[in-house]
């Protein structure tokens with residue numbers, strides 16, 4: 048007999064079925080044993096009476112054992128109906144039981160939402176924590192969010208393209224993770240802080256509409272709710288202005304919420320649009336560039352999106368004592384040309400605005416992007432004022448300047464944080480709750496125990512020797 052999912056036995060009253068799953072609960076009533084069986088689709092009550100040939104095996108069953116049963120779907124007696132679950136009107140009277148694997152007592156219970164359990168323990172036993180309904184629902188709904196984004200964009204002529212993980216540094220303002228090359232001993236790849244340069248090069252390639260559910264890696268010091276690796280919906284488009292990108296992302300997010308989270312209330316402006324405010328305006332009004340503009344901030348079912356536009360191109364980096372790009376150096380400043388740019392920069396760098404925007408939801412930055420500089424002279428001037436000498440520019444970004452010689456379309460894009468939007472839509476307090484295997488605040492995987500030492504042999508092949516171990520966590524050196 049073929050195994051059937053629990054959700055598919057609702058209309059099979061009177062039929063024989065074969066079910067497989069985990070023991071989710073157990074109650075004994077006199078001689079009758081009730082087992083709740085769980086599979087990916089739900090929970091069903093199994094009934095073992097002494098007439099069952101495997102009754103004595105059923106007596107041994109404990110929580111989280113993996114079992115298979117064959118039996119008959121029957122209606123529950125009126126008094127036993129449970130209106131709270133889909134399968135509450137039926138049960139399975141078991142004829143055969145097979146114990147597939149046994150389970151030790153788990154390090155924590157699964158029948159709560161788990162918030163009362165220390166996070167380290169949950170992370171160490173993440174594969175058990177994910178059995179919890181709240182967590183598996185988070186992962187399933189995250190999958191639906193991503194599927195919605197994919198369908199929405201592909202229907203509009205976008206192509207999903209994977210870009211390399213072994214790459215070269217791209218300046219997103221954080222430290223790179225480096226990967227030593229064995230074949231080119233002494234040289235390193237960087238893991239991508241974002242696919243920024245590749246997606247721009249795809250515009251040179253004529254793809255025009257690109258997206259990717261992209262993994263990004265940034266080696267940052269522990270800070271709030273950050274993860275060393277996170278997932279973005281990364282988009283790039285050719286022949287567009289700022290508003291084309293903002294309109295597209297607006298339509299996507301509103302349609303997504305309406306379809307997948309119809310219970311949420313989206314707060315829009317008087318024109319039924321996501322409000323757009325300049326950086327200057329939001330700073331003046333809210334003193335932050337990611338304000339929470341909900342009326343009632345305790346109401347988690349209210350969603351207040353906001354676009355912040357017209358960011359200053361540069362910010363003063365006190366640590367480095369120099370001007371840095373507020374977003375990244377590929378962002379287009381609002382200037383006529385490189386001469387205008389140089390003049391304005393000399394006058395006062397902070398007066399130069401950029402075609403740059405952030406996407407904000409309930410006080411969280413959930414996206415950001417810009418129109419890019421495709422004029423190579425202007426781009427060179429930007430790198431120069433950011434403190435790169437011509438040799439640096441050539442070695443770090445020569446490929447971009449080379450590409451821009453062969454017919455580059457005007458282009459721009461955005462990246463939207465998938466972990467963050469999933470967190471907010473699932474009413475979770477942290478992105479770790481919507482990531483299957485997150486790291487701790489200080490970047491450790493407690494389940495796999497990484498980062499970890501590696502064999503001397505591996506290091507030797509890479510030409511690496513560890514000179515001395517330094518304490519690397521310094522919360523103040525950002």
Ligand code: ASP
Nearest residue numbers: 241243416417460461462
């Ligand atoms: N690469 C940028 C980021 O990851 C997004 C963009 O400019 O499209 O923040």
